[in-house]
Amino acid sequence: xxxxxxxxxxxxxxxxxxxxxxxxxxxxxxxxxxxxxxxxxxxxxxxxxxxxxxxxxxxxxxxxxxxxxxxxxxxxxxxxxxxxxxxxxxxxxxxxxxxxxxxxxxxxxxxxxxxxxxxxxxxxxxxxxxxxxxxxxxxxxxxxxxxxxxxxxxxxxxxxxxxxxxxxxxxxxxxxxxxxxxxxxxxxxxxxxxxxxxxxxxxxxxxxxxxxxxxxxxxxxxxxxxxxx
Amino acid sequence: xxxxxxxxxxxxxxxxxxxxxxxxxxxxxxxxxxxxxxxxxxxxxxxxxxxxxxxxxxxxxxxxxxxxxxxxxxxxxxxxxxxxxxxxxxxxxxxxxxxxxxxxxxxxxxxxxxxxxxxxxxxxxxxxxxxxxxxxxxxxxxxxxxxxxxxxxxxxxxxxxxxxxxxxxxxxxxxxxxxxxxxxxxxxxxxxxxxxxxxxxxxxxxxxxxxxxxxxxxxxxxxxxxxxx
DNA sequence: TAACGCTTGTGAGCGTAATCACAAACCGAA
DNA sequence: TTCGGTTTGTGATTACGCTCACAAGCGTTA
Ligand SMILES: NC(=O)c1ccc[n+]([C@@H]2O[C@H](COP(=O)([O-])OP(=O)(O)OC[C@H]3O[C@@H](n4cnc5c(N)ncnc54)[C@H](O)[C@@H]3O)[C@@H](O)[C@H]2O)c1
Ligand SMILES: NC(=O)c1ccc[n+]([C@@H]2O[C@H](COP(=O)([O-])OP(=O)(O)OC[C@H]3O[C@@H](n4cnc5c(N)ncnc54)[C@H](O)[C@@H]3O)[C@@H](O)[C@H]2O)c1
Numbered sequence: 001x002x003x004x005x006x007x008x009x010x011x012x013x014x015x016x017x018x019x020x021x022x023x024x025x026x027x028x029x030x031x032x033x034x035x036x037x038x039x040x041x042x043x044x045x046x047x048x049x050x051x052x053x054x055x056x057x058x059x060x061x062x063x064x065x066x067x068x069x070x071x072x073x074x075x076x077x078x079x080x081x082x083x084x085x086x087x088x089x090x091x092x093x094x095x096x097x098x099x100x101x102x103x104x105x106x107x108x109x110x111x112x113x114x115x116x117x118x119x120x121x122x123x124x125x126x127x128x129x130x131x132x133x134x135x136x137x138x139x140x141x142x143x144x145x146x147x148x149x150x151x152x153x154x155x156x157x158x159x160x161x162x163x164x165x166x167x168x169x170x171x172x173x174x175x176x177x178x179x180x181x182x183x184x185x186x187x188x189x190x191x192x193x194x195x196x197x198x199x200x201x202x203x204x205x206x207x208x209x210x211x212x213x214x215x216x217x218x219x220x221x222x223x224x225x226x227x228x229x
Numbered sequence: 230x231x232x233x234x235x236x237x238x239x240x241x242x243x244x245x246x247x248x249x250x251x252x253x254x255x256x257x258x259x260x261x262x263x264x265x266x267x268x269x270x271x272x273x274x275x276x277x278x279x280x281x282x283x284x285x286x287x288x289x290x291x292x293x294x295x296x297x298x299x300x301x302x303x304x305x306x307x308x309x310x311x312x313x314x315x316x317x318x319x320x321x322x323x324x325x326x327x328x329x330x331x332x333x334x335x336x337x338x339x340x341x342x343x344x345x346x347x348x349x350x351x352x353x354x355x356x357x358x359x360x361x362x363x364x365x366x367x368x369x370x371x372x373x374x375x376x377x378x379x380x381x382x383x384x385x386x387x388x389x390x391x392x393x394x395x396x397x398x399x400x401x402x403x404x405x406x407x408x409x410x411x412x413x414x415x416x417x418x419x420x421x422x423x424x425x426x427x428x429x430x431x432x433x434x435x436x437x438x439x440x441x442x443x444x445x446x447x448x449x450x451x452x453x454x455x456x457x458x
Numbered sequence: 459t460a461a462c463g464c465t466t467g468t469g470a471g472c473g474t475a476a477t478c479a480c481a482a483a484c485c486g487a488a
Numbered sequence: 489t490t491c492g493g494t495t496t497g498t499g500a501t502t503a504c505g506c507t508c509a510c511a512a513g514c515g516t517t518a
Contacts, residue, residue: 009505015429019408034465043410047468047507054467062466063514079429080436087428094330098323099424104408110428149431172438173431175424179248179333181272189434191427195328195404198420199316199339200244200308202378202402205418207309209401238475263495276477276498283497291496292484 006078010052014075016042017049018108021072034065086113088147088171090162091154092122092132095177099153100128113145135165142169149173156180163190235307239281243304245271246278247337250301263294315342317376317400319391320383321351321361324406328382329357342374347387364394371398378402385409392419 020041024030035053039046053059053066056074060066076082087105089096092115100115116135117123125132133141141147150166152159152174159178166174167188176182176192184190249270253259264282268275282288282295285303289295305311316334318325321344329344345364346352354361362370370376379395381388381403388407395403396413405411405421413419 007505011430011433012426014433015423015426016410018429020410036465041410043412045507047509048505050466051468051506058467060466061514062512063464063516065465078433080432080439081429083436085428085432085435094327098327101323104425105428108425108429109432110425148435149428173435175427175431181245181249181270183272187438189431191431193422193424193427194244195422196333196337196339197241197244198404198422199314199334199378200247200310200337201240202404202418202420203309203314203338204240204243204307206314206377206402207312209416210309236475265495274477276479277475279496280476280498287497289496290484291482292486292494294495 004055006055010055011079013042013044013048013052014079016044017052018072018075018079018081021068021075025068025072031068032065033068033071035060038066081109084109084111085149086111086145086147087149087151088112088114088116088138088142088145088166089151089153090116090135090138090166091152091158091178092117092125092127093153096153097127099151100130102128110149112151113147114141116141135162138165139169142166142171147171149175152176152178152182154178233284235284239284240308242271242273242277242281243308245273246281247301247304247308247310250297250304254297254301260297261294262297262300264289267295310338313338313340314378315340315374315376316378316380317341317343317345317367317371317374317395318380318382319345319364319367319395320381320387320407321346321354321356322382325382326356328380329359331357339378341380342376343370345370364391367394368398371395371400376400378404381405381407381411383407 017038020038021033023041024033035046035049039049042049050060053071056078059071059074087110089100089112092100096115096117100112105112112128112130115127115130115132116138117132118135123132123134147169148171150171150173152162152166154162156178157180159176159180160182163174163176163182163184167184172188174182174184174188174190176190179194179196182190246267249267250262252270253262264275264278268278271278279289282300285307288300288303316339318329318341321329325344325346329341334341341357341359344356344359344361345367346361347364352361352363376398377400379400379402381391383391385407386409388405388409389411392403392405392411392413396417401417403411403413403417403419405419408423408425411419
């Protein structure tokens, strides 16, 4: 019954507002916040904050601002964080272990409830308070635990195969850490976290500014030479 | 001297094409590729591939496609990957360790050359073939090694402080893993990798489709009841 | 109640990105 | 050389997102 659908760009920012609001509520004991203040905390434009929040409804008070607790509740509800989301990690290597032991997920409704691998020397081991199970048990465990999110932390070559198995097991949301493109049916959402891509983007922009600096330098030299000659 | 600047969205996709091309060249021994094929491998639209590549120049041959090696070289050059980018990690906990030991970075010009922490019990320890140094040595080490990329893997409360120190040391590119907004001067680029945000976005879309399914179900029941009553 | 300062909510304008659709260009065959 | 099949490169169009700017609405004060 919503007036307008929430744009993708807005969905991506709601978690940032959520974090800023939690900080305001818990650490600073603020009960009220203006779009200006929230914008500063989230590192975005104030008009953008207001427009983003307006998609959720008219929850602010003109001349006053937003009630922190109420806004927290509304964003939490909108993001579906009032319920618990059991997640499973596949691939318990370096990264999978760090993720499995990470305490930060549980803070907001995400719980890692099962971890999988195919390496016999890893299976049965305890990581982050859980026993590593064989990938063959995936479907069964997912059904039993109502797992809704699958996290892929295998080498890239295994990523598509693992994604297929997650889909087959009924998982509709996948977070992929492997540097590989994975294809899934349209009713499944995949998001990727790719460090190499991020580094390469940083490289591009840094190289560009370096190139500009070098060109300026060359220009300066040329001018000086010309002046002197 | 480029005809047009490369759009941000394109820069974000060049690394994906790069990976697909490397796969074609190394694993499959292909010397030529069409925009259709490349689009399939990268999981995007073919017209988008052609437009993206056209920002680099006219490197394709009509009726034939693109020469894999040549395209590889051009993208590599454009992304600034012909040179090495020494990187430093700050915060050697769970995640920092996984990153420091990760072999995947070096494959493309990124080398972790120094790792830092402030915890005395961690400093001096060897991780990924490097000795953990105290953050106080940052400026000195960055100058010495020509570090160009800083990676933040500390708790969120320390992130801004660490970013400030990286900036002060002359680092112009930062990759931030801490769930916190960090502010830097305009000549510094920050990119963030935030797992919680990704999970929350997945939660949003999954919750939405569940809500739709529930609404359909309720509707169906209502109709049935109506029909029966 | 009226006047004032403050902040929201949103229409309008602008810029960026995605997609479409097709002329131009190339290759190989005849 | 011509023709047909193929694929690029790009103008045109549409969709999306960001920012501006301001009327509308609220609380406070007198
Ligand atoms: N470690 C990092 O810091 C880091 C950084 C960026 C990206 N990544 C990516 O994350 C992924 C995991 O990295 P890692 O360093 O943990 O690698 P890793 O080699 O340490 O661990 C991979 C694990 O996946 C398991 N595995 C292999 N095939 C499997 C399959 N078909 N099903 C289930 N499990 C399987 C292996 O047994 C192993 O335990 C890789 O794709 C890597 O490129 C890692
Ligand atoms: N572990 C994960 O899988 C994971 C997942 C998502 C996000 N993160 C985020 O990544 C960051 C690191 O996570 P972690 O699990 O490795 O945490 P951790 O607590 O294991 O490690 C943090 C490290 O940072 C060091 N540190 C603290 N303050 C510092 C400072 N001012 N300067 C330098 N070093 C400092 C600590 O001594 C510690 O070694 C956190 O912000 C966390 O939220 C981690």
